[in-house]
Amino acid sequence: MRFDVAAYKLRTPQSVQEALAWMAAEPGALRPLAGGTDLMVLLAAGKLPGGQFVNLWPLRELRTIEVTSDSVTLGALTTYSDVQAHPVLQQEFPMLVEAARQTGGWAIQNRGTLGGNIGNASPAADSPPALLCYDAELELRSAQGSRWLPYHGFHTGYRQTLLRPDEIIARLRLPRRRGQRLHCYRKVGPRQAQAISKVCFAGCADLEDGRLVSVRIALGGVAPTVVRCPETEHILAAATSPAALDEAAARASLSRQMAPIDDIRSTARYRRRVAENLLGQFVAVLRLHPGWATP
Amino acid sequence: MPLVGTPVPRLEAPDKVTGAACYVDDFALPGMIYGVTVRSPGPRGRIRRIRLGDGIPWEEITVVTARDIPGDNVVALINDDQPCLAAEVYNHAEEAVVLLAHRDRALLERARRQVHLDVEPLPPVLTIDDALAAREVIWGTDNIIKSYLVEQGDVEAALREADLVVQGEYETGAQEHLYIEPNGMVAVATPEDGVTVWGSLQCPYYVQKALMRLFRLPPERTRVVQLETGGGFGGKEDYPSMIAAHAALLSWKAGGVPVKIVYDRTEDMLATTKRHPSRTRHRTGLRRDGTLVALDIDFVIDGGAYSTLSQVVLSRGTIHAAGPYRCDNVRIRGRAVATNTPPRGAFRGFGAPQSLFALERHLDVVARAAGLPPEELRRRNFIRRGERLAVGQQVRDGVDLPALLERALQVSGWTERKNRFRQENQRGTIRRGLGLSCFLHGTGFTGSGESHLASTVALEGTAEGRVRVLTSSTEIGQGTNTIFSQIAADALGVGGEIIEVPRPDTAAVPDSGPTVASRTCTIVGKLIETAALSLRQQLLEEGLLPLPYTTGDFQAACAAYVRQRGALRATARYQPPPGIHWDEVRFRGDAYGAYSWAVYVAQVRVDLCTYQAQVEEFWTVQEVGRVVNPTLAAGQIEGGVAQAIGWALYEHVAWQEGRMANCRMTDYIIPTTMDIPPIHVWFEEAPYPYGAFGAKGLGELPMDGPAPAILNAIHDALGVSICRVPATPEVIYDALSREEALV
Amino acid sequence: MSDGSGQQIDLHFVVNGQAVTVRCHPMARLLDVLREELHLTGTKEGCGEGECGACAVVMDGELVNSCLVPAAQAAGVQLRTVEGLAAGGRLAPLQEAFLHCNGAQCGICTPGMLMAAFCLLQHNPHPSEEAVRVALAGNLCRCTGYAKIVAAVARAAQEGGDAL
CATH class of the missing domain: 3.30.43 (Uridine Diphospho-n-acetylenolpyruvylglucosamine Reductase; domain 2)
Incomplete structure (x- = not known):
C-alpha cells in the first residue's frame, strides 16, 4: 500500500x-x-x-443532459455511459459517443465523467478532440457566479487550464447544427479496448448547398494539449470540389501544428505519421461525401 | 466409466466462482503484520550506508538487512549467486536491500520512504552487446553465465557447398508474466519452531530449499504451504523463494509474529522476473530443391544480473533452436549473458519460444529466397520417425508432421484465403496475410533433469474409503487437481468422487518436483498412475477387493485395510523410460523423453493507416499424446496462444537504465477480449507409453508457435520482413518506412 | 499530515441484500472496505488502477471498479459482490456456466468477470458475442484467452433466462 x-x-x-x-x-x-x-x-x-x-459525485444536478432547439447542455458529471446512451448525442455528436465508447472499459465508462476528463487535462484524453470539433463551450462556476468560455483555448499548456482554484467545471454546451455534417473520429491506442491513445483524430465538415462551409480538425496525443488545427482546416475548407482538396498541403500543415514526443507509449515519429494518415483518411471520406455539388 | 479423455469440470471451480477460494491476499493469521521492501535505486552500485530518516518511530518497526540473515545470504537455486538482500553492492535496479515490518501499513509506507541508501553508482551493463563486449565484467570472467554447443556434421563445408545461403538476425523482448494475482507470502519464523510460509507459488520444494539454506534449518522445520495461486506461467517458479525469505526474515526478527508481504502490481512488475530477451543469428544453407544442408545458429539470451534459471532456459532454447527438421550439418551456439537488469526467470516455453521464433521466422525468409512456398520448404525438411534431431536424439514418437501440416492448411483454408487476400490487398488500406509455424516442445525437464529430480508421489487410502493423491504439484489454473483425480480414479478403477487432491504442503506431501516444464500431467500423472496400480494391488493381494469391483467395493476394501493393517499407502518414484540417454558434457543424446508437435496458422490484418497488426483468426493443430481432459487442454492452448499473441504484438517492456519504465497495467499492454480472435484447437492423439494414460506435455507448447506464425503473416500481408517481437505498430512503421526509403 | 488525519465517517450501504454500517475514512477505497472491514475477500485487487477489473462489483446496478471508488461515494448504495451471486446455497446459472465451460482457470479474475457478466445480463439478457466481448473488455484474464469465458456467458444467457 x-x-x-x-x-x-x-x-x-x-x-x-x-x-x-x-x-x-x-x-x-x-x-x-x-x-x-x-x-x-x-x-x-x-x-x-x-x-x-x-x-462532487453525489451532486445529481451536475449529471443532466438538456436538449434545446439549438444546443445540448451536458452536466460535468455526465459519464461516458450516459453519453453513449443518449439518442441526440448518438445522432448529432457521434464523435463524442465514439470517444466515450472507446474510453477505458465498461466500469470506467460508468464512472468517468466529461468534466473530469476535461479537468484532468491529459493531452491524450479521448473526448476533447471531439469536443473541440463540436465548438463546445464550458461553464465554469464559482461562488461568484458562472462564466461561459469556448472550450478551444481552455487548455493553456501541459496539464494547465483556465480553471481558477475556486471554480469547478459545471456544464458543457454543444451547439446543434442542422444540415449535412460529416464526422470522422479515430482513436489509435495500443489495443482494441481499454487503451490510452497514442494519437486521436477528430474531424468534421459541414456541407451546405453542395459546398464545404466549414472544416474542423482536432488532435490528441501529439502536443502538450489537445489541439485544434486551424491552418489545416483552412486549407481543406478552401476546396470547392472534391478534386480540389489539397491533401499534400493539408498533411504538411498538420505536421507543423504538432509537437509529438517519444515516451513509453509510442514515438514522436509514429505519432506524427499516423496523425497525417488519419487526416488522409478524413480527406478520403470527405472526397466521397455525397453532399458535394455535382459538377 | 473412464474419466480420462472426458471433460470433467474443474474440481476447485466452485470455490473460484463464489469468492471462497483463499489466495494469499485473502489469508490472515492472528496478530499478523505487514512487510515492505526497500530497493536499490539504480542498475549497479556500491551501498555505502543505510540511513534511517527522521520522523519515524523506528523502535516500533522491524528492520532487516543482510546482516540479520542467520544462514547464507543466497536464494538457493542452481548457482546460488543471487543474494536474498544486497549487502555491499547491488547489481540491478529494484534489488532488495532493506526489509521493514509493522502492523500499520500507512506508517510502513512512510518509513519505506525514509530509508535512505547512500550509494556509489558503478557503470552498468544493460544490453546483450554490452555484455558480450565485456568492457565491464559483472559476472564470472566474461559476463557469460553459461554456454552450450550443439554440433553435428560439418557446417562450414556444407555452407560452402550450398546452392543458397540465407542469413538473418532475430530479436525477442522481455515479457512480463502478468498473472492477475501479484506475488505474495505469509511467514511465521522462530529459531525454536523453524519457518512456515504460505503463499502464491508453483514449486513448494524450491521455496523450502531456499529457506533451509537461508536459515540453516533442516527440512522438517521448514514448511511451505501453497495457497490458491492466481496464475504463474513460470513467474512463480523461482521468485517466491525470495519473497518467502523476506517475510520469514522479518518474522524471525520480530519474534515469530506472522508477516505478510504482498506486492502491488508496480512492485511485482519492477522486481520480479521476466522472459529472457534474446537475439538469434541464422546462417542457413540449402540445396536448389530446398533441402536444408546447414543450420548455423547463434542464440544469445539475456539472463539479467543473477543466473537464476538461465542455464536451463538456455539449454531448452538451444535444443529447440533447430526445430522439427532434419539437417545433417548443424551448429548451435547458445549463450546466456549477464546484464544489470532484474534477473530473468522461467516463463512458459522456457527459452524455446525465443529460439523457435527465430527459426520459424527465418524459414519464411529462406523460403522466399529459395522461391518456395513457406509450407513447401518445411514439408521437404520435416523430421520423420526414426531420424535424428540436432542433438542426436532419434525420434521415436509416432509423429506425422506432413499430416499435421496438411490438416492445418486444410482447416485454415490456406490456399483459398491466400488467393483471396492477394486480390483484396490490391485496394484500400487494409492488408491481410497468413503465416504458419511448425514446431515441437520437449516434455518434462531437459536432459537428465527428471532423473536428478527423482520425483515421488504417494497415494493414501483413508479409513473413510477415500484416496488422497499426495504430490507437490501445484494447481495454478491449468487443472492439476482435476487431471490428477481423473488419472487416479481411472488407474484405481473407481469414480472420481472418492479421490481427494490436497493442497501441497511440504509437511504432508512428497516432492513430486516443481510445477514447470509441461511435466505435471505426463510425468507426475504417470507416477500417480503407477502408485494407484500399486495401491490397488495391495488391496487385491490382501483379498479385500473382489474382481470386478465397484467404487463402493473399493471404498469398503480401503476402509477395511486401514482398520486391519494401519496406513494404506503406495508411492512411485520416477524412472526414466528405457533406452533414454543424455550426455550432459557433450550435450548430446535424448534431450527429452518425448516431444509434442504442432503446426499453427495465423491470419493477420494490418492497417496501413495505423500500422497496427491484429490477429483475426488462429488455427492450432497439435499432437500431444493422449488428451486427459479436452476442455482443460483446450483452455491451455487458447490461453497460451493468447499470451503468445501478446508477446508477438503488444507486450513491450520499456527499459530505462535497466528498470521497467512502463511498470503499470495501463502501460504494459496485454490483450483484452477485443484483441483475441477465434482460436481453433485440434488435437491429434498419439499416445506416449511413458506418460500418464499416454499424455505428453501440453502447457508450454502453445507459447512457442504463435509469434513466428503471426510475423510470417505480417510478412505475407506487407511483403516486409519484421524480425523482432513485439511487432508493435511503431516497429511495423519503422520497417515499412525503411522499405519505402529503399525504393 | 494534513488536517484530514483521522477523518472517519459512518458509511451505510447494502451489500448482497444486507444493510451494513462501516466506520471508515471517506477516501478509503471501496475495495479495502469490502475486503478488510467486511471480510468480503472474493473481490480481488489485481492492479489498483482500474485496469484489470478483478475488483469489479455492481453498485446501484452499474459495474464499477471498487479500487477507484472512494468510500464516501458508496454511501447509501446497493452493492453486489461475487459472494452475492449464489443464493440459498445454490450457484447462479452464470456460475454454473463458468463451471461447465471452464471459464475459471486460476480464478483470480473470475469474481470481476462474473460481476461484469452479471451486470451485462441484467442490462441485456441476450447479448451477442460481440456485446459480451465489449462488456468484458475491462476485465483482463491471463489464463484463458477469453474463449471459454465468453462461451460461459453465452451459455448462461441461454440457460438462465431472466433468473440469473
Whole structure:
C-alpha cells in the first residue's frame, strides 16, 4: 500500500452551492473529485498529493443532459455511459459517443465523467478532440457566479487550464447544427479496448448547398494539449470540389501544428505519421461525401 | 466409466466462482503484520550506508538487512549467486536491500520512504552487446553465465557447398508474466519452531530449499504451504523463494509474529522476473530443391544480473533452436549473458519460444529466397520417425508432421484465403496475410533433469474409503487437481468422487518436483498412475477387493485395510523410460523423453493507416499424446496462444537504465477480449507409453508457435520482413518506412 | 499530515441484500472496505488502477471498479459482490456456466468477470458475442484467452433466462 488515507480529507457537500462556498472560503485548498477514475489511480500509486477534496459525485444536478432547439447542455458529471446512451448525442455528436465508447472499459465508462476528463487535462484524453470539433463551450462556476468560455483555448499548456482554484467545471454546451455534417473520429491506442491513445483524430465538415462551409480538425496525443488545427482546416475548407482538396498541403500543415514526443507509449515519429494518415483518411471520406455539388 | 479423455469440470471451480477460494491476499493469521521492501535505486552500485530518516518511530518497526540473515545470504537455486538482500553492492535496479515490518501499513509506507541508501553508482551493463563486449565484467570472467554447443556434421563445408545461403538476425523482448494475482507470502519464523510460509507459488520444494539454506534449518522445520495461486506461467517458479525469505526474515526478527508481504502490481512488475530477451543469428544453407544442408545458429539470451534459471532456459532454447527438421550439418551456439537488469526467470516455453521464433521466422525468409512456398520448404525438411534431431536424439514418437501440416492448411483454408487476400490487398488500406509455424516442445525437464529430480508421489487410502493423491504439484489454473483425480480414479478403477487432491504442503506431501516444464500431467500423472496400480494391488493381494469391483467395493476394501493393517499407502518414484540417454558434457543424446508437435496458422490484418497488426483468426493443430481432459487442454492452448499473441504484438517492456519504465497495467499492454480472435484447437492423439494414460506435455507448447506464425503473416500481408517481437505498430512503421526509403 | 488525519465517517450501504454500517475514512477505497472491514475477500485487487477489473462489483446496478471508488461515494448504495451471486446455497446459472465451460482457470479474475457478466445480463439478457466481448473488455484474464469465458456467458444467457 503506497498511500495513507489520513493524508486526505474528503468533504461531501449537499449542493453545488455548498461545494462552491467551501472552495471560495479556502481558495486552492479543495480539489474537486468526481468519478475517481484519475485521482484514485494516483492515490493508489502514492502520487496523489495530500489535502482536501470535495466530493462532487453525489451532486445529481451536475449529471443532466438538456436538449434545446439549438444546443445540448451536458452536466460535468455526465459519464461516458450516459453519453453513449443518449439518442441526440448518438445522432448529432457521434464523435463524442465514439470517444466515450472507446474510453477505458465498461466500469470506467460508468464512472468517468466529461468534466473530469476535461479537468484532468491529459493531452491524450479521448473526448476533447471531439469536443473541440463540436465548438463546445464550458461553464465554469464559482461562488461568484458562472462564466461561459469556448472550450478551444481552455487548455493553456501541459496539464494547465483556465480553471481558477475556486471554480469547478459545471456544464458543457454543444451547439446543434442542422444540415449535412460529416464526422470522422479515430482513436489509435495500443489495443482494441481499454487503451490510452497514442494519437486521436477528430474531424468534421459541414456541407451546405453542395459546398464545404466549414472544416474542423482536432488532435490528441501529439502536443502538450489537445489541439485544434486551424491552418489545416483552412486549407481543406478552401476546396470547392472534391478534386480540389489539397491533401499534400493539408498533411504538411498538420505536421507543423504538432509537437509529438517519444515516451513509453509510442514515438514522436509514429505519432506524427499516423496523425497525417488519419487526416488522409478524413480527406478520403470527405472526397466521397455525397453532399458535394455535382459538377 | 473412464474419466480420462472426458471433460470433467474443474474440481476447485466452485470455490473460484463464489469468492471462497483463499489466495494469499485473502489469508490472515492472528496478530499478523505487514512487510515492505526497500530497493536499490539504480542498475549497479556500491551501498555505502543505510540511513534511517527522521520522523519515524523506528523502535516500533522491524528492520532487516543482510546482516540479520542467520544462514547464507543466497536464494538457493542452481548457482546460488543471487543474494536474498544486497549487502555491499547491488547489481540491478529494484534489488532488495532493506526489509521493514509493522502492523500499520500507512506508517510502513512512510518509513519505506525514509530509508535512505547512500550509494556509489558503478557503470552498468544493460544490453546483450554490452555484455558480450565485456568492457565491464559483472559476472564470472566474461559476463557469460553459461554456454552450450550443439554440433553435428560439418557446417562450414556444407555452407560452402550450398546452392543458397540465407542469413538473418532475430530479436525477442522481455515479457512480463502478468498473472492477475501479484506475488505474495505469509511467514511465521522462530529459531525454536523453524519457518512456515504460505503463499502464491508453483514449486513448494524450491521455496523450502531456499529457506533451509537461508536459515540453516533442516527440512522438517521448514514448511511451505501453497495457497490458491492466481496464475504463474513460470513467474512463480523461482521468485517466491525470495519473497518467502523476506517475510520469514522479518518474522524471525520480530519474534515469530506472522508477516505478510504482498506486492502491488508496480512492485511485482519492477522486481520480479521476466522472459529472457534474446537475439538469434541464422546462417542457413540449402540445396536448389530446398533441402536444408546447414543450420548455423547463434542464440544469445539475456539472463539479467543473477543466473537464476538461465542455464536451463538456455539449454531448452538451444535444443529447440533447430526445430522439427532434419539437417545433417548443424551448429548451435547458445549463450546466456549477464546484464544489470532484474534477473530473468522461467516463463512458459522456457527459452524455446525465443529460439523457435527465430527459426520459424527465418524459414519464411529462406523460403522466399529459395522461391518456395513457406509450407513447401518445411514439408521437404520435416523430421520423420526414426531420424535424428540436432542433438542426436532419434525420434521415436509416432509423429506425422506432413499430416499435421496438411490438416492445418486444410482447416485454415490456406490456399483459398491466400488467393483471396492477394486480390483484396490490391485496394484500400487494409492488408491481410497468413503465416504458419511448425514446431515441437520437449516434455518434462531437459536432459537428465527428471532423473536428478527423482520425483515421488504417494497415494493414501483413508479409513473413510477415500484416496488422497499426495504430490507437490501445484494447481495454478491449468487443472492439476482435476487431471490428477481423473488419472487416479481411472488407474484405481473407481469414480472420481472418492479421490481427494490436497493442497501441497511440504509437511504432508512428497516432492513430486516443481510445477514447470509441461511435466505435471505426463510425468507426475504417470507416477500417480503407477502408485494407484500399486495401491490397488495391495488391496487385491490382501483379498479385500473382489474382481470386478465397484467404487463402493473399493471404498469398503480401503476402509477395511486401514482398520486391519494401519496406513494404506503406495508411492512411485520416477524412472526414466528405457533406452533414454543424455550426455550432459557433450550435450548430446535424448534431450527429452518425448516431444509434442504442432503446426499453427495465423491470419493477420494490418492497417496501413495505423500500422497496427491484429490477429483475426488462429488455427492450432497439435499432437500431444493422449488428451486427459479436452476442455482443460483446450483452455491451455487458447490461453497460451493468447499470451503468445501478446508477446508477438503488444507486450513491450520499456527499459530505462535497466528498470521497467512502463511498470503499470495501463502501460504494459496485454490483450483484452477485443484483441483475441477465434482460436481453433485440434488435437491429434498419439499416445506416449511413458506418460500418464499416454499424455505428453501440453502447457508450454502453445507459447512457442504463435509469434513466428503471426510475423510470417505480417510478412505475407506487407511483403516486409519484421524480425523482432513485439511487432508493435511503431516497429511495423519503422520497417515499412525503411522499405519505402529503399525504393 | 494534513488536517484530514483521522477523518472517519459512518458509511451505510447494502451489500448482497444486507444493510451494513462501516466506520471508515471517506477516501478509503471501496475495495479495502469490502475486503478488510467486511471480510468480503472474493473481490480481488489485481492492479489498483482500474485496469484489470478483478475488483469489479455492481453498485446501484452499474459495474464499477471498487479500487477507484472512494468510500464516501458508496454511501447509501446497493452493492453486489461475487459472494452475492449464489443464493440459498445454490450457484447462479452464470456460475454454473463458468463451471461447465471452464471459464475459471486460476480464478483470480473470475469474481470481476462474473460481476461484469452479471451486470451485462441484467442490462441485456441476450447479448451477442460481440456485446459480451465489449462488456468484458475491462476485465483482463491471463489464463484463458477469453474463449471459454465468453462461451460461459453465452451459455448462461441461454440457460438462465431472466433468473440469473
